[in-house]
Amino acid sequence: MSIDLSRLQPLGWSNFFTTQIPLEQFDSIRPARVLRVERGCWFVDSGSEPFPATLAGRLHHLHADTHYVTVGDWVLLATDAPVIVERLDRRSLIERRQAGGIDAQPLAANIDLMLIVSGLDGEFNLHRIERYLVLAAQAEVLPLVLLTKADLADNPERTVEQARRRLPAGADVLAADALRDPLAERLSPWLERGTSLVVVGSSGVGKSTVTNNLAGQPLQETGTTRRDAKGRHTTTARSLVRLPGGACIIDVPGIREVGLVAEEGVDRQFSSIAELARGCRFVDCTHQSEPGCAVRAAVERGEVDPDAWAHYLKLLAEGRHNLAEHERRRRDRVFGKMVKATVAAKKRDHGR
Numbered sequence: 001m002s003i004d005l006s007r008l009q010p011l012g013w014s015n016f017f018t019t020q021i022p023l024e025q026f027d028s029i030r031p032a033r034v035l036r037v038e039r040g041c042w043f044v045d046s047g048s049e050p051f052p053a054t055l056a057g058r059l060h061h062l063h064a065d066t067h068y069v070t071v072g073d074w075v076l077l078a079t080d081a082p083v084i085v086e087r088l089d090r091r092s093l094i095e096r097r098q099a100g101g102i103d104a105q106p107l108a109a110n111i112d113l114m115l116i117v118s119g120l121d122g123e124f125n126l127h128r129i130e131r132y133l134v135l136a137a138q139a140e141v142l143p144l145v146l147l148t149k150a151d152l153a154d155n156p157e158r159t160v161e162q163a164r165r166r167l168p169a170g171a172d173v174l175a176a177d178a179l180r181d182p183l184a185e186r187l188s189p190w191l192e193r194g195t196s197l198v199v200v201g202s203s204g205v206g207k208s209t210v211t212n213n214l215a216g217q218p219l220q221e222t223g224t225t226r227r228d229a230k231g232r233h234t235t236t237a238r239s240l241v242r243l244p245g246g247a248c249i250i251d252v253p254g255i256r257e258v259g260l261v262a263e264e265g266v267d268r269q270f271s272s273i274a275e276l277a278r279g280c281r282f283v284d285c286t287h288q289s290e291p292g293c294a295v296r297a298a299v300e301r302g303e304v305d306p307d308a309w310a311h312y313l314k315l316l317a318e319g320r321h322n323l324a325e326h327e328r329r330r331r332d333r334v335f336g337k338m339v340k341a342t343v344a345a346k347k348r349d350h351g352r
């Protein structure tokens with residue numbers, strides 16, 4: 001067995017992964033990409049037909065602690081069985097705070113583009129888009145905002161402009177009717193062969209519609225959709241699917257909570273405010289009432305959008321709080337394990 005690049009590249013394989021494989025192993029390894037994770041089962045693709053695989057025993061505890069192997073990961077399989085023996089280093093990882101919890105939950109690995117979907121109907125919410133922009137900035141993934149339901153909006157261009165002002169350099173916003181517009185054509189500059197994109201957004205904004213539109217057919221894979229109480233189909237599992245144009249797409253089910261797990265992404269998303277903050281008199285300035293605050297001065301001069309500033313403060317506080325809480329929990333867990341190990345060792349000694 002050897003690496004067949006022509007089969008792997010359409011799945012997103014690149015030099016980044018090739019360089020992780022020792023030369024002498026080149027002829028014996030079986031790389032595959034994780035398409036979907038179900039309880040105890042990883043659906044993988046090594047370039048032909050997807051198939052289910054299990055996780056090697058020694059990776060189980062890692063996985064239980066950190067979701068070690070997630071959708072979009074590249075893994076190495078045993079040569080003689082569909083067993084994942086290794087996970088390759090990730091090029092990027094999109095994660096959020098677990099709903100109702102504090103730990104980071106990975107949403108997708110090895111992603112190039114985050115397609116942030118939001119509807120131009122009554123649900124339009126710039127702050128929500130901004131949260132996703134922070135997730136993208138945290139993972140260092142390029143964002144693209146797609147505003148669906150343009151057919152239901154009075155003045156989509158005005159909203160596009162409003163969103164554009166909050167985007168980082170290099171990112172863009174498009175408005176579309178996801179049911180009827182030729183999205184593969186409109187998004188083609190972003191969808192090169194081998195590109196991996198993740199589609200995120202609240203429930204009902206049109207993520208599945210966008211995905212089906214790009215695929216040119218309904219992708220109703222069994223096990224990934226269910227009917228909710230109102231009889232609508234909603235996506236319930238993340239899964240990676242290949243698009244006809246050669247890109248790979250992961251549709252993430254509607255997320256109710258987009259909790260942040262770190263603060264770097266906030267500073268990256270609001271880089272001009274973060275830059276100003278370096279000019280504050282106090283290094284730990286909270287930009288609220290301290291004298292010599294450069295950010296507040298810029299807001300007063302009308303150079304910074306007060307709404308962006310307020311949202312920056314809120315997200316920064318949340319990112320910091322969650323990070324601190326996460327660290328505390330992690331330390332408690334490590335301490336707990338140490339105590340257990342010590343007690344067990346004592347019992348063994350007494351039993352002798």
Ligand SMILES: Nc1nc2c(ncn2[C@@H]2O[C@H](COP(=O)(O)OP(=O)(O)OP(=O)(O)O)[C@@H](O)[C@H]2O)c(=O)[nH]1
Pocket residue numbers: 148149150151152176177178179201202203204205206207208209210233234235252253254255
């Ligand atoms: N008129 C119009 N309707 C749309 C558009 N995009 C999506 N819809 C409709 O909005 C509803 C929700 O779309 P979905 O694609 O299921 O939304 P989703 O984001 O995948 O929702 P979850 O699976 O719950 O996360 C469906 O009835 C779509 O037909 C659009 O651009 N215009």
Ligand SMILES: [Zn+2]
Pocket residue numbers: 277280281285286287288290292293294295296
């Ligand atoms: Zn300040």
